Amino acid sequence: MISTTSIPQREAQPFLPYPFTETQPPPHLVTQGAEALLYRTHFLTPSTAAALKARPSKPYRHPTLDARLTKQRVLAEARVLVKLSALASDPDNEVKVPAVFNLEWDAARKINGLTEDQRGARRTTAAGAWLLMEWIEGKSVKDLLREWDSWFMATGSTASPEEVQAQVEAVKRLLRRIGRAVGALHSKGGVVHGDLTTSNIMVRPATNSSTSNGSAAPTIDENAQADDMPARPPNFEGEIVLIDFGLATQSVQDEDRAVDLYVLERAFGSTHPRQEGQFDAEVLQSQEGYRGSYKGANVVLKRLEEVRLRGRKKSMIG
Amino acid sequence: MIAIGLEGSANKLGVGVILQPAKGGPAQILSNIRHTYVSPPGEGFLPKDTAKHHRAYVSTLVKRALAEAGVRLEDIDCICYTKGPGMGAPLQSVAVAARTLSLLWNKPLVGVNHCVGHIEMGREITGATNPVVLYVSGGNTQVIAYSSQRYRIFGEALDIAVGNCLDRFARTLNISNDPAPGYNIEQLAKRGKVLLDLPYAVKGMDCSFSGILARVDELAAQMRAGTLKDPVTGDAVTPEDLCFSLQETVYAMLVEITERAMAHVGSSQVLIVGGVGCNERLQEMMGIMAKDRGGSVYATDERFCIDNGIMIAHAGLLAYRTGFATALEESTCTQRFRTDDVHIAWRED
């Protein structure tokens, strides 16, 4: 079942709030996430790529609850992104997130100077919220690991043991960098993510201009090859960028941090059975991973053991 | 091939007989009967009393199931029973019955994971081929998806199960446990109007219900003291309003974590199984969400979503046909038995 996310046929026109209805060229729908529609568009100048995360109201839930949650989440996400982006001036900052450009928590509310049509008040589909942020080039860790799996399935048996070993090491390095990034989020950022999955962790490749060892530079984009022809393993080089902070909270509690790791551990294990066995050693326990990323990490990892036990105990009665 | 299934992991005792055509095609339910131990209002069912109930009824139920199915003993290929998860004493009393039948009739035993039983029966009845599964019952809250021979758990309740939360609130309000506390909450909720603010606790694909239960219990105490008013109209809040608020909140959480799993694995089918899956409001909300994603929701009625023997027979027979059987010496049961511990040998995708 685990196939790459495609955009299913929705019943109606997908939610696109004003003023993006006026944008030329029109925003391009990239994906339907769990809660949001993600468009690629631009900000102020056509050369500044931007991601529009549009959160349509969810018709399945009670309107009062829906309005409360939609607003809460877009504001939480923006607040945390702004806070984390401010760390960028810190030279050894390791938390990378998209910068916030603009937002609206209730696309249908009354705003001085906007006509009813502009705010979409007369179209029920226009209810919702949106956040405009920096566009992150690259791919999600989920997609990269799946590409790795297809490479392994296709060529793993014919590749030399050294080559396979080298690629396994590359996965491990990626996993350790993920651990470090989450550690920095928890410690320097003072934030728990609330929805850590491999879909919400991206790898932004170094831009061509900044690659120094350009001698053996492979053809333009080696990750762009067709999925069914994984001749080369994916390239994991680049920055780890964390996205999707709608469930994030500002917290430095061990319990919250431990649950954050538990959520990631389970999402990882169920999504990437092949790499599941490496998760604990690389992401969590490695000195180059979460454990080594800040002083309080040991206590949080101890707490994680309790959280795991609780989870297992509770799923016992049919 | 024909199997008989015995289920008794909680307060329902179920026996069912299923026929799976050797050449493939839909399974035939030859019989599916159930007897429920109902505890008095304000009380939950205790393992000891529940086990006693199962012991008292199991032989009658087996006889009735066989008679209704109209099969001869020699037609039965295997005896399937719930190995877990569930409550220890009730599980054991049914396992003893299964072992006895196995010796008496000289038929192989097949121990079945209760959750896998729900999933396989749900797939069989609804025709959902590869859905994201929401499994919601008195003891379990899990979001599950299949991948390479396992049902993998993407999300679950970090503390109490959603059904447990509803059942305990029913006790707070002294609502009848007949036919089921959750059913009675649903009926009250239909007449509720006021949505009170309750904690909303979702973490990724996981969620938690104990904070909500604590809060709604508190509100119930205020209601009884006559101090709880609708913040908008000033009218007194009713038990109906509390049930409505509780349902709207917990079901929104369940739909949300299911949607997150669907986005994550790239699926647009949802299957709801388990006792709470009978709830029409939950089914309705899930349907709206799935439609919005261009997919659909699959659910079964109370014959199949509430614990039953036929699902155990069905999942057991699927395993048996791949060569699996449980030796008498190993025919134990276990309170803890994770869905993802089972090797799903019968699926090829």
Ligand SMILES: Nc1ncnc2c1ncn2[C@@H]1O[C@H](COP(=O)(O)OP(=O)(O)O)[C@@H](O)[C@H]1O
């Ligand atoms: N700033 C961004 N730049 C590029 N792609 C993004 C950006 N933010 C999100 N995405 C893509 O859109 C998907 C959905 O966005 P996300 O914020 O995770 O929403 P949801 O809550 O719906 O999962 C992500 O998995 C990612 O692939």
Ligand SMILES: [Mg+2]
């Ligand atoms: Mg996401």
